[in-house]
Amino acid sequence: xxxxxxxxxxxxxxxxxxxxxxxxxxxxxxxxxxxxxxxxxxxxxxxxxxxxxxxxxxxxxxxxxxxxxxxxxxxxxxxxxxxxxxxxxxxxxxxxxxxxxxxxxxxxxxxxxxxxxxxxxxxxxxxxxxxxxxxxxxxxxxxxxxxxxxxxxxxxxxxxxxxxxxxxxxxxxxxxxxxxxxxxxxxxxxxxxxxxxxxxxxxxxxxxxxxxxxxxxxxxxxxxxxxxxxxxxxxxxxxxxxxxxxxxxxxxxxxxxxxxxxxxxxxxxxxxxxxxxxxxxxxxxxxxxxxxxxxxxxxxxxxxxxxxxxxxxxxxxxxxxxxxxxxxxxxxxxx
Numbered sequence: 001x002x003x004x005x006x007x008x009x010x011x012x013x014x015x016x017x018x019x020x021x022x023x024x025x026x027x028x029x030x031x032x033x034x035x036x037x038x039x040x041x042x043x044x045x046x047x048x049x050x051x052x053x054x055x056x057x058x059x060x061x062x063x064x065x066x067x068x069x070x071x072x073x074x075x076x077x078x079x080x081x082x083x084x085x086x087x088x089x090x091x092x093x094x095x096x097x098x099x100x101x102x103x104x105x106x107x108x109x110x111x112x113x114x115x116x117x118x119x120x121x122x123x124x125x126x127x128x129x130x131x132x133x134x135x136x137x138x139x140x141x142x143x144x145x146x147x148x149x150x151x152x153x154x155x156x157x158x159x160x161x162x163x164x165x166x167x168x169x170x171x172x173x174x175x176x177x178x179x180x181x182x183x184x185x186x187x188x189x190x191x192x193x194x195x196x197x198x199x200x201x202x203x204x205x206x207x208x209x210x211x212x213x214x215x216x217x218x219x220x221x222x223x224x225x226x227x228x229x230x231x232x233x234x235x236x237x238x239x240x241x242x243x244x245x246x247x248x249x250x251x252x253x254x255x256x257x258x259x260x261x262x263x264x265x266x267x268x269x270x271x272x273x274x275x276x277x278x279x280x281x282x283x284x285x286x287x288x289x290x291x292x293x294x295x296x297x298x299x300x301x302x303x304x305x306x307x308x309x310x311x312x313x314x315x316x317x318x319x320x321x322x323x324x325x326x327x328x329x330x331x332x333x334x335x
Contacts, residue, residue, distance in 0.1 A: 152320035186242025234279035262299035
């Protein structure tokens with residue numbers, strides 16, 4: 001049950017709050033930690049070390065990879081990569097960005113809440129700092145977007161996030177970077193425009209084209225990889241299907257906005273001029289952890305357009321028989 005997971009996390013020192021029946025959130029790290037349509041199976045990945053060693057993770061000074069859904073700032077070459085020619089050797093997650101210093105306020109009915117924070121992080125290519133203001137609101141979705149079979153369990157939420165520049169280098173183009181961590185063992189299908197060709201950001205991506213409108217990525221790998229699509233290639237929806245231990249199937253649907261005429265500033269570390277990237281899948285190997293990520297970026301801001309700007313996305317979770325889940329998958333994909 002959701003209560004049991006909440007108790008396990010709280011016993012480990014990681015205080016969480018429950019929204020509705022099936023969603024857990026955290027002030028620390030500004031996370032959505034659990035989406036549990038059947039009250040038992042979490043469709044999001046939580047780092048197993050959190051349950052036994054949270055206080056160490058919190059105090060060790062390294063990035064606390066907690067899991068769940070988080071919000072970072074991109075481009076990655078400005079926020080995380082000190083030397084694009086030495087990707088992993090120079091990679092760092094500034095604590096000012098994650099876990100940051102979020103405050104969380106829940107509404108009286110405990111079906112919605114708001115995070116807020118201000119952060120000042122190094123803007124690496126500019127060798128300066130950028131100061132940003134972030135607001136996020138979450139609303140539990142109690143009904144599926146369309147009628148579903150009574151045998152299928154559903155849980156969902158919508159997130160609205162705002163970004164505003166307080167102070168920034170002249171060339172800074174910061175973006176909201178939404179990241180959902182999922183347990184490995186399934187397949188991420190991404191709806192695309194015909195001709196879309198994912199670019200490698202990390203390693204050698206493993207994907208296949210199911211048809212002219214779908215890129216499919218299994219979340220199992222011996223070596224971590226990440227691919228990316230531009231705004232002219234991606235089509236607002238990613239679907240993650242996975243077989244559960246009890247024989248049921250799960251479906252996590254991520255919907256997000258794509259505006260082809262906006263400025264998206266994320267780019268691969270090996271080609272800093274190749275901007276426009278906004279939809280990505282990362283698959284981690286056993287050394288990093290048995291998780292993958294579904295990611296999207298919002299349009300960038302600048303000194304001439306400092307915001308605030310708002311981005312709204314949704315997560316829909318389903319658990320049921322394989323046939324029932326396939327039927328729901330087909331409905332989403334045809335929208």
